[in-house]
Structure formats: structure tokens, C-alpha cells
Amino acid sequence: MAEVQGESGGGVSHRENVLLSNQYNGFNALLSSIEAYLLDTPNSIRLKVADTQLAEITAEKVTWDANYLKYLDPATHNRAVILETERLYKITYATISGLQQQVKNNAEVELIGDDYTQLGIHLDKTTRTPTPVETVAPNIVMVKASRLSNEFYTTYPDPEGNAHRRLPHRNNLLIKVAHVASSAEPPPAENDYDEVYQSGRSTFTLVAPIDTPLGTIGYVKACYSTFTGKMGPSSEAFQFVIN
Numbered sequence: 001m002a003e004v005q006g007e008s009g010g011g012v013s014h015r016e017n018v019l020l021s022n023q024y025n026g027f028n029a030l031l032s033s034i035e036a037y038l039l040d041t042p043n044s045i046r047l048k049v050a051d052t053q054l055a056e057i058t059a060e061k062v063t064w065d066a067n068y069l070k071y072l073d074p075a076t077h078n079r080a081v082i083l084e085t086e087r088l089y090k091i092t093y094a095t096i097s098g099l100q101q102q103v104k105n106n107a108e109v110e111l112i113g114d115d116y117t118q119l120g121i122h123l124d125k126t127t128r129t130p131t132p133v134e135t136v137a138p139n140i141v142m143v144k145a146s147r148l149s150n151e152f153y154t155t156y157p158d159p160e161g162n163a164h165r166r167l168p169h170r171n172n173l174l175i176k177v178a179h180v181a182s183s184a185e186p187p188p189a190e191n192d193y194d195e196v197y198q199s200g201r202s203t204f205t206l207v208a209p210i211d212t213p214l215g216t217i218g219y220v221k222a223c224y225s226t227f228t229g230k231m232g233p234s235s236e237a238f239q240f241v242i243n
Helices: 014-039 041-046 051-072 079-105 113-119
Strands: 139-146 149-157 171-180 194-199 203-207 216-226 238-242
Touching (some): 014 079, 014 113, 014 194, 014 203, 051 079, 079 113, 149 216, 149 238, 171 203
Antiparallel strands (some): 149 203, 171 194, 171 216, 216 238
8 A cells, every 4th residue: 555645635636536535445445354354363363463453453443434434425525534534544554554564574473365365465575476367357346336436346257157256366456447527538548547456355445536526437447466466457447427
């Protein structure tokens, strides 16, 4: 995850607001994944995460959740909430990063595949285990559309033609998004897409900034990416409407 730079709001372009909103959304998904994974007691014991650390993460998540709901709600999305979201992001990001490094660098902990995906841990170059690059692209399916928010899931087509709602082993889901003003405009070019985040799950949610005009057309693509950053083929663009 990239560190937050500056403040959203005045002087920030709509495209930058889109990236920031999706950065927060990706972080929100990761935070939920980490808390749920560590609340499974065998995981926290195996990874040697202390109860006090888990309590700190849970407390910070409660605060983050309450504010993030205000950030997502058009009725409460204002500059004060934006600034508070940035502040809480920096605090909670530091906590999560410290936990990731602790688990990753503990010689007494043997990490498994789910640890990397659910905790958002990346492999160092010196400890990387080669993973074959996927030769297939994920299929994108929309689950739900609500005010400024669109939920999706992806399926993984195996060599036998079966579709699985999971990610390939040791792969993340890389998501790219582009927008045009209306369906009358041509689809965006490849260089118009922005990489919004990598997800360790087969589901994701795209949240548009509060100033997005209703009826804006969104396009989303996805591909599988190994922990070493090698990407497989991209899916076809999935078109959706922001309402």
C-alpha cells in the first residue's frame, strides 16, 4: 500500500480522488481481512500475535469503521471527515505495517499461503519462491450496485473449465479502473486505466468519490499477480454505471 501524500479535497483532481477513495477501500478490505484472520485463535497463536496487539488492531478498526462509514455516506462526506480519514489511515497503516513485519521476520514462525494473502504480506526478493504466472484471466461478476459503490466478485477458470470463487495459489488480484462521462463516449484506452489496489480476495468493492457525476460509466479490468509482481493476462473490461 502506498503512503498517503497530501490531503484530498481542494486542489485535488477528480482522478486523484478516485485513486484515493479506492486506496482507502483496499485498505479497509485488508484491515477487515487481517482482523478476521487473527481473531481465529489458532492463527494468532501460530503467528505469535499477542492478545494486546490484537486488541489494539480491533480498537483501531472500530474507530476506522465508524469514520469510514461517514466517508462513504454522501450526507456526511465533508472536509472534516476526509481529513480524519487520512489521519486514521496513517495511524492504522503504521500498526498494520508493524504487524506484517513482525510476523514476516519472526524466525519462529513458518508462514503458509493464507498468511501472505490474508495479512497482505509480500515476499522479499531473497526469500521468494518462484510461482508460475497464470495463463488465464479472472472473470468479473457484479454483485451489488448502490450509491457510488459497486461490489464485484471474480471467478478463476481452471484448466478443466470449472469456475472457482477463489484466487490461484500464491496470487493476488490486481484491479484497474477507468471512467468516461457517458455511454456515448468510446471505451477508455489502456493507458487511461489506473491501478487501484491489489486484493488478497476474489471479491472487491469500488467506491467512487463524492463528486462523481451520476451516470458516469466505469470500466474495470482484473488480472492475477504473483507475490513477485508478475502479472497474467488481463480480463475483458467490465462496464458498470455509477449511480
